[in-house]
Amino acid sequence: MFSTLAIIITLLLLMFFAYRGYSVLILAPIMAALAVLLSGDFLSSIPAYTDVFMGALSGFLLKFFPIFLLGALFGRLMADSGAATAIANTVVEKLGASKAILAVILVCGILTYGGVSLFVVAFAIYPIAKDLFKAADIPKHLIPAAIALGSFTFTMTALPGTPAIQNAIPIPYYNTNVFAAPILGLIGGTIMFVCGWLWLQSRARKANAAGEGYGQHDESDVGGVGGATAETDLLSTHHTSFTVAMIPLIMVISLNALLTYFIFPSMDFSGLQTQFPDLNIAGSLGLWSIIISLVVACIVLIVMRLGHWTNLQKTINRGTYDSMLPIFNTASEVGYGAVIASLAGFLIIRDGILNLTPDNPLISEAVAMTTLAGITGSSSGGLSIALSTLGEDYLRMAVAAGIDPELMHRVAVMAAGGLDTLPHSGAVITLLAICGLTHKQSYLNLAMVTIIIPLIAVVVVITLGTMFGSF
Template identity: 90%
Template sequence: MTYVPKRLIPAAIALSSFTFTMTALPGTPAVQNAIPIPYYNTNVFAAPILGIIGGTIMFVCGWLWLQTRAKKANAAGEGYGQHDETDVGGVGAVKKETETLSTHHTSFTIAMIPLVLVIALNAVMTYFIFPSMDFSGLQAQFPDLNIAGSLGLWSIIISLVVACTVLIVLRIGHWNNLQKTINRGTYDSMLPIFNTASEVGYGAVIASLAGFLIIRDSILNLNPDNPLISEAVAMTTLAGITGSSSGGLSIALSTLGEDYLRMAVNAGIDPELMHRVAVMAAGGLDTLPHSGAVITLLAICGLTHKQSYLNLAMVTIVIPLIAVIAIIILGTMFGSF
C-alpha cells in the first residue's frame, strides 16, 4: 500500500490554492488577478494563452515534484507518520464546531454551476456586454471616473453576485442556516478588502518619502529596454517583504503602476502582458517562512516549518518563478497572446 506522508499535505494544498489558480489561469476572480486592472486598464482574462502556459508549468512541475517526493518517502519506508491529530500546530486541542447536517446533499453538478457562472458571466460581460454599451453619459456625470480601468472590476463584481444568488436559489429549502452562512461569507470578505485597502494606503505613504525616489529609479532602471523584468523583480520582492502577494502587488502598483504603464507603451508592450507578469511574479516570494498564509496553513495541518516548508517552498516559490521567467521570455519574443 502506498502512503502519502502528512508532511507533504501543506505543499499539496498550497499548490492548488497559492499558485496557478491564484495568479496564472485567465478569468480567476482571485484578488491578485484583479488588483492590476485599474492600473493597466485590463481585465482578469489578460494574456490568456500565456496565463494557461504559466499555469500548466506550475501545475505539472508541482505535481511531478510532489509525486517524486512521495515515491522517495515510500521507498525509504516512510508512511503517513505519527501525528497527534488533536493538536494543531502545538496549540492544543481543536474545538470543532458541530452542526446538524442536512440530509439533502448537493450534487457535483449543482456545486459546479456557481463556479462556472463566475468565469462565464465574467467573460460575457468583458467581451460582449460592456463593449456594446455607451458610457458617455456616465463619463459626463463623473468626469474623473476611469471607466476603462473599472470595467474589469465591474465584471468580477457582477459575476460573483449573480453566482452567489444562483447558489442560494438552487439550495432553497436545504440550508441549515442561510443567514449565518451569508453573515460568515460577509465577515470573511472583510479581511482581503481591508488588507488591500491598508496596503494601498501604506504604499502611498512609502511613495511620499524622499528615499523612495532612489529605490524607484533603481528598480525602473534595472532593465530599461524590457520593463517586464523590472516589474517582475519589483512585484516578487515586495511580495516577499510583506509576506503577501496581494500586499506586494498593491504597494508596487500604487507607487510604480503609472511608470510601468508608460514604459510598456514606450516599449510597445501590451498592458495585458504587464498584467499577467505582475500577478504571476507576485505569487513567487509571497510564501517565504514569515508569510501569514504559510503559518496559518502549517498550523491547520498540525505541522512545523521544519517538517513541511521545503516542499511547500518548492511548489510555491521555485516553480512559480520558473514559470514567470518562461512567460517573460515568451512575451518578449512573441508579445501578448
C-alpha cells in the same frame, strides 16, 4: 541617505514582526510613522498617517472592497451549502486514494478557480486530504504543499479569468481585465501545475522507497486551529450533487467572460462618462465584470439551496466578516507603501528598480512585484504597494517599449505569487496550523511548489512575451 535607510529598516521590521504574528493593521501605520521619523521629518509623522496613509487606505477600499466582500461571501456560501465538499468527494471518488496528491491539487484548484477563498478551501479540504494520504500511506508533511499548489499558485495568478483579488488589482492601473494575456497565463499555469505535481509525486516515491509512510501524528484537534472542527462538522451535514455544486463556479467564470468580451464591448457608456466625468471606464469594466459575476453566482447559490440551509443568516454574516481582515490588512499595507513613496529616499529606490532593465520593463516589474510580496508576506499586499507607487511608471514604460498592458498585467500577478509564501507569510502560517504541522516538517516542499516553480513559470512567460508579445 537617511531616508533610504529608514525605508529599508522599516521594511525589515515589518517582515520580522509579521513573522512573529503581529497584525499588519497595527504594524503598517507604526512602521510608516517610524520611517518618517527616522528620515528626520518629525513634524510630518502625524499628517503622514492622517492624510497619506489613510488616503491610500481609503482609496484601495474604494476600488476593491466589493470584490473582497463578494469573494468571501461566495466562498462561505460554497462551504456551508456543502457544494465544496460535494466537489471534493466526487474528484476523490473518481481518482481514488492511489492518486491522493493529484486529487487534493485538483479539488483545491477547482474551488479556488471558481472563486472560493483559499482559506475556506484549506479548512474544507484538509480533513479529506488527511484521510486520503493516510489511506495511500503518503507522508502527512506533503499535505500543506499539495493544498498550497492547488490554492496559492496557478489558479490564483495564472489562469485567465480567475476571480482572485490578485488578478483584479492591476485592472485599474493597466485598463485590462481578468482574462489578460490568456494563452501565456495558461502556459504559466500549466508549468506550475505539472511541475508542482511531479515534484510532490517524486517526494512521495522517495519517501515510499525509504520506508516512510503517513507517520504518527496527534490529530485529536482536527484542523489545528480554533473553529476547524466546527467547520468540518458543518460541511458534513449537507448533501448536494457534483453537477449542482459546479454550477455557481462555472457561472463566475462564464458570466465574467460574457460581460468582458460581448456585453460590455457592445454597450455605449458615453452617458455614464457625462454623468461621472472622472470615471475611468476602461479601468472599471474589468472590475464591474467580476462584481456582477460574483453577485449573480451568490444569488443563484442561495436560491438553489433554499430549504437546505442550516442557518442562511449566519452564513451570510460569516461570509461578510470573513472579508474584513483580508481587505483591511491589504489596505493597510497599501497605506504603508504610500507613506514610503512620499519619502525622498524612495526616489533612489524607485529609479533603481525602474532602471534595472530599462529596455524590458517586464523584468523590472517582476522583480518589484515579487520583492514587495516577499517583504509583506502577501501577494495582494505586495502587488498593491508596487502598483500604487510604480503602476503609472510601468504603464508609461510599457507604452514606450510597445508592450501590451495585458502582458504587464499577467507578469505582475504571476510575479507577486512568487516570494509571497516566504516563512513569515500569513497564508503559510495559517495553512501549517490547519494541518497541525511545522515549518521544519513541511516548508521545503511548500516553498518548492509555491516559490521556485512559480518563479520559473514567470521567467518562461516573460521570455515568450518578449519574443512574441502578448497572446
